[in-house]
Amino acid sequence: MALNKSSSLLFSYTILAFLAAFLGDFVTAAPISADGSSATITFAGHSVTVHGIVFSVVLFVTGAYLCFVGGVFQNFTMFIVGFYCGANIAYIILTNAKADYGSNTDTILLVVSIVVGLLTGGLLCCCFFLAVYLLGALLGYMVALWFLSWNTNGVIQSNWGRAILIVVCCVVGAILMAFLERPMFVIATAFIGSFAIFCGIDVYANTGFLEAVNQFLHARNLDTVVTATSALRGMLGGCLALALFGCLIQWCMLRRDHSSYRVWRERYPPRGGWTRV
Secondary structure: OHHHHHHHHHHHHHHHHHHHHHHHHHHHHOOOOOOOOOOEEEEOOEEEEHHHHHHHHHHHHHHHHHHHHOOOOHHHHHHHHHHHHHHHHHHHHHHHHOOOOOOOHHHHHHHHHHHHHHHHHHHHOOOHHHHHHHHHHHHHHHHHHHHHOOOOOOOOOOHHHHHHHHHHHHHHHHHHHHHOHHHHHHHHHHHHHHHHHHHHHHHHHOOOHHHHHHHHOOOOOOOOOOOOOHHHHHHHHHHHHHHHHHHHHHHHHHHHOHHHOOOHHHHOOOOOHHHHO
16 A cells, blocks of 8 residues: 555656656747747747746646546646646636736736646645536536637637626535536546647647637637637547547556555545544
8 A cells, every 4th residue: 555655646746757857958948039929939920928838838738637637646646736727726816806917918827827826736636526526527627618619719609697697616526526426527538638638729720729728718809800710620520539549548547557546535444523624
């Protein structure tokens, strides 16, 4: 048992070190343009800023981990779940509170979201039972965004309608996680990881996937029309296909060792108070 915990901890620190190294390399090595704005590169005819590159690296690393091994190394998965939840909440609050934070808007949004995500992830590492339900809610949240993206300007075009759909999906995801934790853990990590990977791809492909998601998170702006092109729908279909493939990979890994996943009630039998945390 001690060896398994040590291996899991070592794996967690390795991923964090890898992520930190990538972030450091991209931020420090990127040249700054003459006008003092963010550095950009051209990819397939699209300009990508250094903030977009850092953002995509975070999505690729964490998304690949969740999609293919999220249900196997559960402790670090809880950290990623907290990171995603905290970063999303921080971004939504910042972007809806104020439209522009000056010349450093992109940097402020990126840094604050990452810092809040890291703090939330660290907190949820100590609250496994809470993180399990948040994982279900996060699945519902991303399924709602995925569903809304299929139609031009959203399947549901009213702010209240979108908000209600997202809340309902989050509640349903948390409830399903409570009753079907073992299969839902695999499904949730695979889909969330796939969604993150395709968000990272869209930083460079610019199909409108990220633009659609960003619009659905803003309560005040309905002026921008996001067209559901064949490229965007291809991204949505690819997201679902990769999620199914991730589920298959995780199930194969878990079947080799039936003891590699235990629901949190088995991990922490009821003894009252904070002993279940």
